[in-house]
Amino acid sequence: MLIWIIFAVMTGAAVLSVLWPLGRRQPPIFADTAGAASLYRAQVAEIERDLGRRLIGAAEAEAAKAEAARRLLRAAEVEAAPAGDSEPSLRRRRAASAIALSCVPLLALLVYGAYGSPSMPDQPLAARLKSDAAGQDFAIALARIEAHLAANPNDGKGWSVLAPVYLRQGRFEDAAKAFAAAIRLDGPTAERHAARGEALILAAGGVVTAGAREALAEAVKLDPANPRARFFLAIGQEQDGKIPEAIASLQALLAGAPADAPWRGPVAARLESLQGPADSAAAAIAKLPAQDQSAAIRGMVDSLAARLGEGGGTLAEWSRLIRSQSVLADRPAALKSLATARERLAADPDALAALAALAGELGLQEASR
Incomplete structure (x- = not known):
């Protein structure tokens, strides 16, 4: 439990350090506008003294006063502008900060609970390396x-x-x-x-x-x-x-x-x-006359073909049947068995590849296309 408390404090500190500036009122752009206005007024007084001493002419004094007046006006406009954020803007930022502060850790916990392994016991690195070394x-x-x-x-x-x-x-x-x-x-x-x-x-x-x-x-x-x-x-x-x-x-x-x-x-x-x-x-076939042995072997092959024709059959059984029919020089039957085997084993890519190799070996590949 202590580790979760430490994690929560660390998360809160990290989020607060990022969101704290958002909750503060922004300082005014010009922090010393009053001092600027006093400076401009001093300039006007200095112009009056220079005019009384006849250091400058009347036209020059009027131009200088006009310029000083414009500067005073700009300074007054700056002072009249709001210093920093307005109250509604500040409230919105503080609300967004509070929502982020509460939702970010909650969202992290929900994601970890859904996709993490909170119930898995801790295992030190040394133990993990030792167990799967x-x-x-x-x-x-x-x-x-x-x-x-x-x-x-x-x-x-x-x-x-x-x-x-x-x-x-x-x-x-x-x-x-x-x-x-x-x-x-x-x-x-x-x-x-x-x-x-x-x-x-x-x-x-x-x-x-x-x-x-x-x-x-x-x-x-x-x-x-x-x-x-x-x-x-x-x-x-x-x-x-x-x-x-x-x-x-x-x-x-x-x-x-x-x-x-x-x-x-x-x-x-x-x-x-x-x-x-x-x-x-084999014993029964061996007892038959030589001319009847071929017919008996063909009967066994036909029996296998009939059984496989009813349904099912493994790759080995189909391969045995196709080879036997090829050995007996029954090419049409071998081609038919090859086509049926491909239909039955269509869901097995490895079986289809093996059948293709068998067809190429027996010379049935081109004819079966």
Whole structure:
């Protein structure tokens, strides 16, 4: 409570120091008009003495008296004028001062109550810095790296440091560009290519695009055992409708994984989601004659198309359907699915961008316009 009293006193003193002159009567413009009139009368008497001594002529005396009379008249007019402000003007100024003195602090309190945080407890600066020291240090370090790279865009080491940070922050497009710069300037590695592929996939809403496939393939060339690249390539097989191949890829990845690998859980969960219905369907198709297997696969694709045609569907499902129809060389069906997917996902700009990339990859872009 003491702090509010101190603030109120300080505010009142500041406002009063500004408004105090407005409440005072203004001094007269000429404060010594009586003395000026006496001086002019003395001048007239001096003219009479000079005339009696015959120091000046009668015409000169009359001219001097006329000039002195004019000066006396002007002095009398000044004395007759009101000295300073009139009483109504002074009352108006004092009323305005009183209103301002009361309304300015009240308005400040109302604004602070509406937009401020009067109920928030006080926290010293040292405590604030201590509580958020890690976040501030990270933000400062990130800003310094970005400023350094803006001034030195050919620093490959800097891009190698910045790219994983962007990926963790969810800035996937920036991460993909940073990984590409690191590869170009600091040399290709399997992990950089795999991370760039992941960033491109996440930027496309989970769709394994052509650019992502190329980056993942480069990663596997450099390191055939790279788990990140192999996992996302299996996701690409799944999106192509090659469920048995995707299952085999994930099983091989798990078979060679260390027991304490942190990525075993996500890979096993993905494999479990593909097995079951997929295994039974693949087994049933495998038992069919070779000439009937194509028809069975087409039936599965048509079933997916019918389900999605009834409504809904995710970007991954639509991408899988469009890819499968393209693999089966059913271009009209792929174009129709592409158009329907764009209508269903029109509210999602990222999904539309992923569909546009998929259309360009499959050669459906020009025909779908």
